[in-house]
Each structure stands twice: as C-alpha cells, then as structure tokens.
Amino acid sequence: MKTLKYSRQRESIKACLMRRKDHPTADALYTSIREQFPNISLGTVYRNLNLLVDLGEIRKFSCGDGTDHFDYDTSPHYHFVCRRCGRITDIPMEAASGLEEKAAVHVEGTIEDHTIFFYGVCADCQQEGKRSAGGGRIKGGAESFDPENFQISS
Ligand SMILES: [Zn+2]
Numbered sequence: 001m002k003t004l005k006y007s008r009q010r011e012s013i014k015a016c017l018m019r020r021k022d023h024p025t026a027d028a029l030y031t032s033i034r035e036q037f038p039n040i041s042l043g044t045v046y047r048n049l050n051l052l053v054d055l056g057e058i059r060k061f062s063c064g065d066g067t068d069h070f071d072y073d074t075s076p077h078y079h080f081v082c083r084r085c086g087r088i089t090d091i092p093m094e095a096a097s098g099l100e101e102k103a104a105v106h107v108e109g110t111i112e113d114h115t116i117f118f119y120g121v122c123a124d125c126q127q128e129g130k131r132s133a134g135g136g137r138i139k140g141g142a143e144s145f146d147p148e149n150f151q152i153s154s
C-alpha cells in the first residue's frame, strides 16, 4: 500500500509539472499539488522530483537565481530568462548539436549534456517599463527613469 501511495503521488507530481510550461520551482509545484494532496509535505515533493530527475523523466536546472527549476520537457532545448520577473520560457529553436563536439576538443573527460540560457527582458516587462516611463508616475519625469536599474535599485 505504501509504495502504491508513493507512486501515485509521484505520478500526480509529474502530471502537475506536465501541465505547466513555466518551469516551476519545487515550492511552486508544492503549492499546486497541495490542492490535490492537502497532506503532502514539501519534503515529499522534493524527494519525488529528484527521483524523477534521477529516472530521467524530468529535468532540473538552475539559471542563476539560486533555485532549482523543473522541466517536463527532457528534449534538448534552450531557455529565455527575464531578468525583471524571472519568467523562464522555452525557445523552440533547434539545439546546436555541433557545440558539444566543439567543446569536447577542449575537455579531457566526456561531455554528456549542455544547456544555454538567454537573458533579457520579456515582452510583458518591456511593456510595463514603457507604461511606467510614459505614465508620469515616476517623479522627475522620463529623463531620470533608467529602465536598466529600475528594478534593481528599488
Ligand atoms: Zn518579465
């Protein structure tokens, strides 16, 4: 019974991740999975996520924000990360397969995988920046508005 329960939870965690295209963190998944399993613990979610990663059924990556993100799509693909809101979206361009061969020339061991992140500002944040700059909500007018440091200095 115990293993059945655990695998049912694992399947639900997997199904929950499959429905999301936003590369959630374990905490974000925990919040959604609790709607289905109110008694599930964060530790159980973590354990099952890492098990699924070990099984190769899902992917785990870090894009520099200090937390792990999970991806249902295990095929090689790249990501765009918004520096303002932290949104991570898939880039449906073809993976550069030749890169690993090029890198292998400089590596003595074996290369198994590679990942690339593109960083910038997403369309929504760009719109937000324009609205803030043009709306007169910032004291001093548009000339003192520096979109690059707007978020960081606040
Ligand atoms: Zn954004």
Ligand SMILES: [Zn+2]
Pocket: 023, 071, 073, 077, 078, 079, 089, 090
């Ligand atoms: Zn992805």
